[in-house]
Amino acid sequence: MTTTLGAAWALDWMRRAQRAMSENRIDLIELDRAIGDGDHGENMDRGFTAVVARLEPPLGDVAEVLRTVAAALMSTVGGAAGPLYGTAFLRASKAATGELDGVGVADVLAAALEGIVARGRATVGEKTMVDAWSPAALAARGLAEGGAAPAGVLRAAAAAAAAGARATESMLATKGRASYLGERSAGHRDPGAQSSALLLAAAADAAEALP
Amino acid sequence: MTVGLVIVSHSAKLAEGVVEVAGQMAAGVPLRAAGGTGDGGIGTSFDAVLAAITGLLAGGHEVVVLTDLGSATMTAQAAREMFDADAPVRVADAPLVEGAVAAAVAARIGRGLDAVVRAAEDAARAPDVRGPAPSSALTRVLTLVNDVGLHARPAARLANLAAEFDATITVDGADATSVLSLMSLDLGRGAQFELAAEGPQAAMALDAMERLVTSGFTIG
Numbered sequence: 001m002t003t004t005l006g007a008a009w010a011l012d013w014m015r016r017a018q019r020a021m022s023e024n025r026i027d028l029i030e031l032d033r034a035i036g037d038g039d040h041g042e043n044m045d046r047g048f049t050a051v052v053a054r055l056e057p058p059l060g061d062v063a064e065v066l067r068t069v070a071a072a073l074m075s076t077v078g079g080a081a082g083p084l085y086g087t088a089f090l091r092a093s094k095a096a097t098g099e100l101d102g103v104g105v106a107d108v109l110a111a112a113l114e115g116i117v118a119r120g121r122a123t124v125g126e127k128t129m130v131d132a133w134s135p136a137a138l139a140a141r142g143l144a145e146g147g148a149a150p151a152g153v154l155r156a157a158a159a160a161a162a163a164g165a166r167a168t169e170s171m172l173a174t175k176g177r178a179s180y181l182g183e184r185s186a187g188h189r190d191p192g193a194q195s196s197a198l199l200l201a202a203a204a205d206a207a208e209a210l211p
Numbered sequence: 212m213t214v215g216l217v218i219v220s221h222s223a224k225l226a227e228g229v230v231e232v233a234g235q236m237a238a239g240v241p242l243r244a245a246g247g248t249g250d251g252g253i254g255t256s257f258d259a260v261l262a263a264i265t266g267l268l269a270g271g272h273e274v275v276v277l278t279d280l281g282s283a284t285m286t287a288q289a290a291r292e293m294f295d296a297d298a299p300v301r302v303a304d305a306p307l308v309e310g311a312v313a314a315a316v317a318a319r320i321g322r323g324l325d326a327v328v329r330a331a332e333d334a335a336r337a338p339d340v341r342g343p344a345p346s347s348a349l350t351r352v353l354t355l356v357n358d359v360g361l362h363a364r365p366a367a368r369l370a371n372l373a374a375e376f377d378a379t380i381t382v383d384g385a386d387a388t389s390v391l392s393l394m395s396l397d398l399g400r401g402a403q404f405e406l407a408a409e410g411p412q413a414a415m416a417l418d419a420m421e422r423l424v425t426s427g428f429t430i431g
Contacts, residue, residue: 074257074290080281080282082286083288
């Protein structure tokens with residue numbers, strides 16, 4: 001398996017993410033309908049479809065791909081998710097230098113998390129995307145420091161994000177539209193955390209699929 | 212470099228309305244409305260916000276962005292992040308209408324980027340009342356003869372004029388260059404107020420402001 005990730009991986013990641021958002025569109029809509037305004041699945045599907053359409057060769061490096069992704073998501077996703085995911089990819093782009101090794105992947109995920117936190121001003125435990133990204137970045141850092149290859153780092157991040165998304169089910173929302181529901185927000189998984197877990201699973205799948 | 216404003220709202224009508232109000236009070240300040248989604252719905256368009264900022268920058272202006280709420284603010288901040296850290300673009304943490312009016316008037320009188328942002332952000336706080344004028348100040352008691360008194364547009368004209376002089380000027384203790392402070396005095400037709408000025412151009416300022424007030428804000 002390759003030891004670093006380049007633009008080809010980033011492109012495959014985005015294609016897989018687009019498929020994941022499309023396949024889970026109804027699921028995300030239903031999660032969002034329970035505690036939000038029901039458009040998250042639609043918005044993510046539209047956003048990643050636009051992303052894939054804009055990623056045409058020549059792709060440049062990982063940073064360039066991630067920057068194109070950021071601009072496409074900001075332009076097409078709308079609502080709060082557009083600026084949040086857009087900022088995540090923009091900060092990730094700025095943190096990506098050359099091809100990514102394990103530490104490079106951890107750096108990129110940490111930068112994405114910082115972007116989401118800066119934009120949404122949410123912290124862990126508030127039933128938001130942060131509850132998927134924060135454990136993901138932490139798990140990635142741990143594996144990377146142990147010398148793991150990028151695919152392993154991403155797989156650990158994806159697993160942590162999935163667990164983080166599941167953990168939002170028992171949380172009370174205090175940020176965003178779901179917070180208007182107060183205690184009624186408990187019992188539902190946060191749609192932003194769920195789409196974040198799908199996105200990171202796609203990143204790990206793409207890394208593992210490399211020759 | 213003059214400052215221009217971008218008004219970001221979930222509603223195209225609201226953004227255009229704020230531009231209309233601010234434009235009435237600060238003629239000549241470049242104001243751009245970026246409201247609603249691209250397809251005319253309620254929401255904000257990142258592309259529209261980005262285009263408005265880019266357009267003002269291309270015209271040689273510094274840019275202050277004002278937003279209504281929630282994701283509009285996030286969209287504006289995300290758009291800001293597309294520019295270099297030292298680009299003259301700021302997102303003000305201010306109430307939309309009051310902030311836009313205060314910022315537009317500050318821009319109209321030639322204030323720089325920092326001061327325009329501050330004018331917008333101070334709009335959320337208590338008006339700038341400076342208390343009694345120092346005994347060394349020149350003072351004059353004037354009467355409002357125009358129909359609406361020190362309402363929005365007259366207040367903006369008085370603030371614009373006050374800013375032209377090298378003097379510290381107050382109206383009943385309120386900063387005469389702050390349109391929101393002037394409006395908060397709630398002075399109607401027939402009301403008397405004390406104008407006080409201190410500084411090298413104090414006398415000149417009082418003369419000019421008296422002419423404006425006694426003309427019913429028709430000259431100046």
